[in-house]
Amino acid sequence: MKKKLILTFLVVFSLILSACSSDTSSTGEKGDGKEKLDIFSWWTGAGEEDGLKALIALFEEKYPDIPIENAAVAGGAGTNAKAVLTSRMQGNDPPATFQVHGGSELNDSWVAADKMENLNDLYKEEDWNDKFPKELIDLVSKDGKIYSVPVNIHRSNVLWYNKKVFDENGLKAPTTFSEFFEVADALKAKGITPLALGDKEPWTATHLFETILLGVLGPVDYGKVWTGDIALDDAKVVEAAETFKKMLTYVNEDHSSRNWQDASQLVGNGEAAMNVMGDWAKGYFVNDLKLAVNEDFGYIATPETDGDFIVITDTFGLPKGLKNADDVKKFLGVLGSVEGQDVFNPLKGSIPARIDSDLSKYDQYGKDTIEEFKTANLAPSLAHGSAAPEGFVTKVNQAVNIFVTQGDVDQFIGSLKSAGSELK
Amino acid sequence: MELVKQNNPQKVVRATKRKKKLSTDHMMALAFLLPSFILIVIFVYGFIGWTGYVSLSNWNSLVPDFSFVGLKNYLYLFGDFRFQADLRNTLFFTILFIGLVIIFGLTLAILLDQKIKGESVFRNLFFFPMALSFVVTGVVWQWLLNPSTGVNLFLKTFGIQPKWYTDTTILAGFKWGQIEFGLPVAMIAVGIAAVWQMTGFSLAMYIAGLRGIPDETREAARMDGATELQIYWKVILPQLRPITVSVIIIMAHISLKIFDLIYSMTGPGANFVTDVPGVYMFETTFRGNYYANGAAIAIIMLLSVAIFMVPYLIRSRKGEA
Structure with missing residues (x-):
C-alpha cells in the first residue's frame, strides 16, 4: 500500500517535472533547431x-x-x-x-x-x-x-456619412464646424441622429476629440500641444473642448453601449448620418455591411482639417x-x-x-x-498612441469618459492639465 | 468551501486519535503537502509581498523604478475620481448582489423543499447558470439589456424604456469627494446578471441546509401548535444561519474582486458608473503602464476581501479548538 503511494507520488512528480521541461523547450524551437x-x-x-x-x-x-x-x-x-x-x-x-x-x-x-x-x-x-x-x-x-x-x-480624421440620407435631405458634407452644426441641426429636425458615436471603449471619444483639436488648432499648433509648447489649458484647447461638448449633444443616446463598429452600422443603415472614425471603417462598410464607396456612403476630412492627415x-x-x-x-x-x-x-x-x-x-x-x-x-494621432505616451493617453481617455457625461469644460481642462505632467 | 470542511468535528476527533502511531504516515503527508506548500508560499504569499512592495515604489512607467515613495500611490488613488467611483460602485454592487442572492436563493430553496413534483428539474434549471463563466454571462446580458435591442423591444409595448447599464443617473446622490455618492442605476443592470448567475449556488447551499434539519424538529414544532410560517421564521431560519454566513463570505469575495463580468458586459461605463477596482487595475497597469498604482489597487482589493475573510477564519479556528 505504502509502496504504491510512493510510486504514485514519484510518477506525479516526474510528470510535473517533464511538463515543465517540455514547456521550456517548446518555446520557439522546431525540430531542425530553427527558432520560430x-x-x-x-x-x-x-x-x-x-x-x-x-x-x-x-x-x-x-x-x-x-x-x-x-x-x-x-x-x-x-x-x-x-x-x-x-x-x-x-x-x-x-x-x-x-x-x-x-x-x-x-x-x-x-x-x-x-x-x-x-x-x-x-x-x-x-x-x-x-x-x-x-x-x-x-x-x-x-x-x-x-x-x-x-x-x-x-487616416484618423475622416468623416463618414450616409449618402442617401444626405441626398434625400439636400445636404452637403460639412467642411467647417459651423457647416457641421447647420447640417446637424437640419438632420435633428428630421429625426435622424446627426452623429453616431460608440464609446463603450473610451478611445473612440478621444479619437473624435483629436480630430476637433486638429481642426481648431491646425497641424502646427496641434503638434505643439504634445511637445508641451502649447499648454493644455490654452484658449484654443478650451475652444476645442467647447466644440467637442457641442458635438456630443448630437450623438445617439445609447453611445456608451456601442463599439465603433456598432456606431458605423448606424451610419450604414441610415439611422445616423455621420460618424468620425479612422479609415479602417471603410473596410467595415465595404466588407461587413456590403456597402459601396461613394454610392451608399461618402467620406470627407473632418471639419477644418482638409489637407491635414492624422496618421496612424x-x-x-x-x-x-x-x-x-x-x-x-x-x-x-x-x-x-x-x-x-x-x-x-x-x-x-x-x-x-x-x-x-x-x-x-x-x-x-x-x-x-x-x-x-x-x-x-x-x-x-493621440488616441492611437503616436502623439503622446500611453500613460498620458490613458489619463486623457479617463478625462474624456467623464467629460462625455458631465460636460464640465473646466473640470476637463483641469484633468488634461494634471495629466500633462506625463508629457516630456 | 475548504473552510467549511475544516469545521467538521469528526475529522478533528479522528486526527487526534491517530496521532500516536503516525511517524511514516506523517512523513507521507508531509511529502505530499510540501510541494503545494512551497508553491503557495512562493507564488501566492511571495507575490502578495512583491505587489505590496511595488505599490510603495515609484514604478509608473515601462522602465522599473523601485525607489520608495511611501503611500503616494494610495493617496493618489483615494483622491482620484475614477477610484472613488469604483469604491462607490463596489459597495452598492456588493450590497445589491449579496442581498438578492440570499433572498432569491432562500426563497427558491424553501419553495423547492415543499416536496413538489419534478424538484430535480427545477433545481438543475436554477443551478445551470452556475456552469457558465462570467464572460459568457456578461456577453449574453449585454445583449439582453442593450437599451436599443434586447428586452427593451418587449418593454416598449408597455411604454417603458429603461437605459439599463448606459444610465448615468446616481440615485439619492450627494456630492462626496470628487464624485456623486449614491446608487448608480447602471450597476443594477450588472447586479441582475450577477444575481442570475449566482442564485443557483446559494439555492444549492440552502437546500442542503434545509435537508440537514431533521423532520422531527418540524413535527415537534407542529405538535406545539406552531403555524407553518412560525416554523420557518422561528425554527428553520435560525438553523440556517451558518449557511447564510458561508454564502455571504463566498459572494463577498466574488463581488469585491469582480472583473470578468463587468469587463465583458459594460466596461468602465460612461462617467465610470460601472467601473470597479479590478477593471481599473487592469487598465491602469497594462494600458497606462502605471504599475505602482495598479499594485496599490490590488492591495486595496486584497484588504477589502480580508475584512470579510479574517473574522471568518478566526471564528472557524475557534470552532475547531
Whole structure:
C-alpha cells in the first residue's frame, strides 16, 4: 500500500517535472533547431487578418526554411495585445517582431526602455531611406536612429456619412464646424441622429476629440500641444473642448453601449448620418455591411482639417536579445518591400507607407488617400498612441469618459492639465 | 468551501486519535503537502509581498523604478475620481448582489423543499447558470439589456424604456469627494446578471441546509401548535444561519474582486458608473503602464476581501479548538 503511494507520488512528480521541461523547450524551437518567427499583432479582424496571412504566405514562399507563426491577440485597437506584449517584454521573452504604432508608442516606451535594436543598417541595405516619406521615418526614429519598419498608413480624421440620407435631405458634407452644426441641426429636425458615436471603449471619444483639436488648432499648433509648447489649458484647447461638448449633444443616446463598429452600422443603415472614425471603417462598410464607396456612403476630412492627415502607422521592429535576429530582419525586409506592402494593404484597407507602390492595386478610396498622403501635413494621432505616451493617453481617455457625461469644460481642462505632467 | 470542511468535528476527533502511531504516515503527508506548500508560499504569499512592495515604489512607467515613495500611490488613488467611483460602485454592487442572492436563493430553496413534483428539474434549471463563466454571462446580458435591442423591444409595448447599464443617473446622490455618492442605476443592470448567475449556488447551499434539519424538529414544532410560517421564521431560519454566513463570505469575495463580468458586459461605463477596482487595475497597469498604482489597487482589493475573510477564519479556528 505504502509502496504504491510512493510510486504514485514519484510518477506525479516526474510528470510535473517533464511538463515543465517540455514547456521550456517548446518555446520557439522546431525540430531542425530553427527558432520560430512569432509575428505579434492585434490583427484578428476581417480584412486585416487576411492581409497578415497573405504577408506571411509571401514570406514562406521566399524563405521556405524559416518557420513562421501568426501570434495575433484579439481585442479592439490592440488594447489586449498591448497588455500581453508588455508582460512578454518585461519578462525578457520578446516576440520575434511585434506591431507597434509609430511615434510615442514606440519611442517613449520600448526605445526609451532600451529594448529595441537600431535598424539604420537595414534601411541602408534595403535602400529604404528615400522610399518612405521623411516625416514618417521621423515618426519611427529617435535621435536619428530608426527603430521600426512602417507597413501601412491609416487616416484618423475622416468623416463618414450616409449618402442617401444626405441626398434625400439636400445636404452637403460639412467642411467647417459651423457647416457641421447647420447640417446637424437640419438632420435633428428630421429625426435622424446627426452623429453616431460608440464609446463603450473610451478611445473612440478621444479619437473624435483629436480630430476637433486638429481642426481648431491646425497641424502646427496641434503638434505643439504634445511637445508641451502649447499648454493644455490654452484658449484654443478650451475652444476645442467647447466644440467637442457641442458635438456630443448630437450623438445617439445609447453611445456608451456601442463599439465603433456598432456606431458605423448606424451610419450604414441610415439611422445616423455621420460618424468620425479612422479609415479602417471603410473596410467595415465595404466588407461587413456590403456597402459601396461613394454610392451608399461618402467620406470627407473632418471639419477644418482638409489637407491635414492624422496618421496612424503600424510598424514592426526588432526587439533586443533575440537569437534569430537575422531571420527577423528577413521578415522586416519583406514587410518593407513594395511587394509586401501591396499584398497586405489592399486587404487591410489601408494605404502603403512606401511612396512607390502600385496604385492599380487599390480601390478609389485608397487611390485618393495615397494622393492626399503625398501632399498633406502629417499629424500624429493621440488616441492611437503616436502623439503622446500611453500613460498620458490613458489619463486623457479617463478625462474624456467623464467629460462625455458631465460636460464640465473646466473640470476637463483641469484633468488634461494634471495629466500633462506625463508629457516630456 | 475548504473552510467549511475544516469545521467538521469528526475529522478533528479522528486526527487526534491517530496521532500516536503516525511517524511514516506523517512523513507521507508531509511529502505530499510540501510541494503545494512551497508553491503557495512562493507564488501566492511571495507575490502578495512583491505587489505590496511595488505599490510603495515609484514604478509608473515601462522602465522599473523601485525607489520608495511611501503611500503616494494610495493617496493618489483615494483622491482620484475614477477610484472613488469604483469604491462607490463596489459597495452598492456588493450590497445589491449579496442581498438578492440570499433572498432569491432562500426563497427558491424553501419553495423547492415543499416536496413538489419534478424538484430535480427545477433545481438543475436554477443551478445551470452556475456552469457558465462570467464572460459568457456578461456577453449574453449585454445583449439582453442593450437599451436599443434586447428586452427593451418587449418593454416598449408597455411604454417603458429603461437605459439599463448606459444610465448615468446616481440615485439619492450627494456630492462626496470628487464624485456623486449614491446608487448608480447602471450597476443594477450588472447586479441582475450577477444575481442570475449566482442564485443557483446559494439555492444549492440552502437546500442542503434545509435537508440537514431533521423532520422531527418540524413535527415537534407542529405538535406545539406552531403555524407553518412560525416554523420557518422561528425554527428553520435560525438553523440556517451558518449557511447564510458561508454564502455571504463566498459572494463577498466574488463581488469585491469582480472583473470578468463587468469587463465583458459594460466596461468602465460612461462617467465610470460601472467601473470597479479590478477593471481599473487592469487598465491602469497594462494600458497606462502605471504599475505602482495598479499594485496599490490590488492591495486595496486584497484588504477589502480580508475584512470579510479574517473574522471568518478566526471564528472557524475557534470552532475547531
